[in-house]
Amino acid sequence: MDRCYKTLIVSLLVLGNVFVPIKQIYALEYYYLDNETEDCFVQVQEQEDKKEAVINLNDEEIMLLSKLVAGEARGESYEGQVAVAAVVINRVKDSRFPNSLEGVIYQKNAFSVVKNGTIYTEPTSSTYRAAQEALYGNDPTNNAIYFWNPDISTCSWINTLNPYLRIGNHVFAK
Known part of the structure; x- marks a missing residue:
């Protein structure tokens, strides 16, 4: 189930309207900045069984x-x-x-x-x-x-x- 939270971001790399990675707590997790409204969200997609990365990348x-x-x-x-x-x-x-x-x-x-x-x-x-x-x-x-x-x-x-x-x-x- 997707959950979206409005949040304050202290440091955030924004490249246009691009999702930017944060630490992997769930299988997929990223910040999103809506350039039009300047609202910032954390999007979390939970999975029942957390998958491991196939290779380690920073x-x-x-x-x-x-x-x-x-x-x-x-x-x-x-x-x-x-x-x-x-x-x-x-x-x-x-x-x-x-x-x-x-x-x-x-x-x-x-x-x-x-x-x-x-x-x-x-x-x-x-x-x-x-x-x-x-x-x-x-x-x-x-x-x-x-x-x-x-x-x-x-x-x-x-x-x-x-x-x-x-x-x-x-x-x-x-």
Whole structure:
């Protein structure tokens, strides 16, 4: 059950109209500032069984992941955004990739948003929630470690992979 409390916030990082992480007491918890009314809320979504994070990330890393999702999954459905975040998390867990979020995201030629500079795209509340949801185990890709848009991809090696899932404009492979 969702509960929303009006509260005073002493220190709060606000990026536009974006949810900002606070300590994980429940599975998902975040601040929300309504820029129009300047009301501030704490939104708590309780779950009967609190899930553990799939990997440990600090608040800055979650924000980085949400920025990557904002750049790579711009215009995609929420499920597509969660899927992109899940691929990044799956790479962190996979021994063939760097074992840190930053290492995976900034690995040479790994993500177009790093190469073209859109990694600094402002995250949205949706991309932040998608990053959180993937962090807590939602993986609509069933452990994919690659995704690409076949309509715009220019990498020839990607054609050696066998995509097994399509979500929006992206296909996914292991």
